[in-house]
Amino acid sequence: MSFLKSFFGGKQEEIRTRFAPSPTGLFHIGGARTALFNFLFAKVNGGKFILRIEDTDLERSRPEYEKDILESIKWLGLNWDEFYRQSERLNLYNGYLNKLIDDGKAFYCFHSKEFLDKEYKEQVAAKKNPAHICEFRKLPRKDAERRLNKAVSNSGQENAIIRFKIPFDEEICFDDLIRGKVCFNSNTLGGDFSLAKAASAGNFLPLYNFAVVVDDYLMKISHVIRGEEHISNTPKQILIQKNLDLPMPEYAHLPLILAPDRSKLSKRHGATSVMDYREMGYLPETLINFLALLGWNAGANEEFFSLKGLIKKFDLTKVQKSGAVFNIEKLDWLNGHYIRNLSLDELVKRINPFLERDGLRAGDDIEYLKKIIALEQPRLKKLGEMGERTVYFFKIPSYKPELLIWRDMLFKDAIASLKISRESLLKINELDFNRENLESSLLKEAERAKNKDKGRLLWPLRTALTGLEASPGPFEIMEILGKKRTIERIEAALKKLNAI
């Protein structure tokens, strides 16, 4: 609360954080973390989490991307309190734009793109800080408007862009909640930056830095928590605020999420979109916990956090200043942890869509399915792996006959081993086909065959059942499979071996 006092004259205003994704691509985990931190900061302080879609990039914004953003945020459980689309607020900005022009803080620039490009390249070539200090800032408003009208009557289009008149040699500072005092000199900001571009005749489309300042005011935003890549936009926004006489919200710039090579995480590093993680079978609680810990921690050696727990503990000032590498191994471990902690019923419910996707159905035998899932629960890292790990419960597995060989066994040893298992198992009644009976009778068999190495009996059996090098133990598997399916799989293995 104390943050607010300085900017709202000591009045206890409500905490209102805004998260402003743009629907120009799939929703990434970086965005998800920014959303999470905004959400947490708001909720910790009993405030509001405001979602503002920045969809005025006409060329790139797409409705399906907006859908992806909203679905991702909902999936993570970060429910927003208010929702806005920049594109639906276009008429709100004109007054502020006119005020800046009236006050001589903004002006019309008639330079062509080609001119601007050339100017930029020349400045870079001269090793100077590229900056467009526009000559048109001196053009009297009357002349500018005349020129504007002429263009409209000639071509039906505006031919100008509205720029902010950057002040000369002014220090612009703000107190970043994470980094402390950050200052920029106005001379280094790239010159007279754009506020709005020509749209239809008589109309200007507000651009990001301008629109966001107006919206922050209108939406009574108290805190702006965003990625570090925005840090150099902040002085521009502050300049607009000052000249419009608007209050300055608090700013916090989050460190970036990095790829293993320490570059910015991007598509070429594999899955980065939140929905990709859902499809692989990560739980939302895993992602929340993981993302929260990426750049933040509670200080103690605590590492498991639910959303609720985070709302109690989250502290923005403890956010890390440096970028954090996205470590998929830790994510997998965490997901395994959360899978193990789920109740069996809940896990069955969540895993079902994945099995359906893989075309694996146990008919309506939910009990059969439950047993299989219980068996895999301690081993599973991602829900999406369930299918490939348990196909053998649904059909006779296919595999190379060599797999049936334990250590220095020969094919004929494997055949003999499987025959012993088969004969022993056939003697067990269907109803007694449980772990304990299976284990005691098979181990007795191993003893009789003077096999100290239990692997000689159990390895061929287990691989015959599963077709897998690694799997749960054979007794548990046979108990679930039942007598008929167990014998079927042994027969299939023997057939395979005999064919050699």
Added chain:
RNA sequence: GCCGCUAUCGUCUAGAGGCCCAGGACGUGGCGUUCUCAACGCUGAAACCCGGGUUCGAAUCCCGGUAGCGGCACCA
């Protein structure tokens, strides 16, 4: 090139001048359990970017290097 941000095990991090020859977690090595795998328990290796200050004392404060990253649009 210019501006800005950052710097503790491989990775995420604890650390707010003495509690630190640096703690936890993932990963990794070993052991136990074990037909295999997982889970679990025990255990090992593994880091303060470099150089100067300040101080009785620095991972911690200051300065300078270096490196990494971000930004420099009529995108957001």
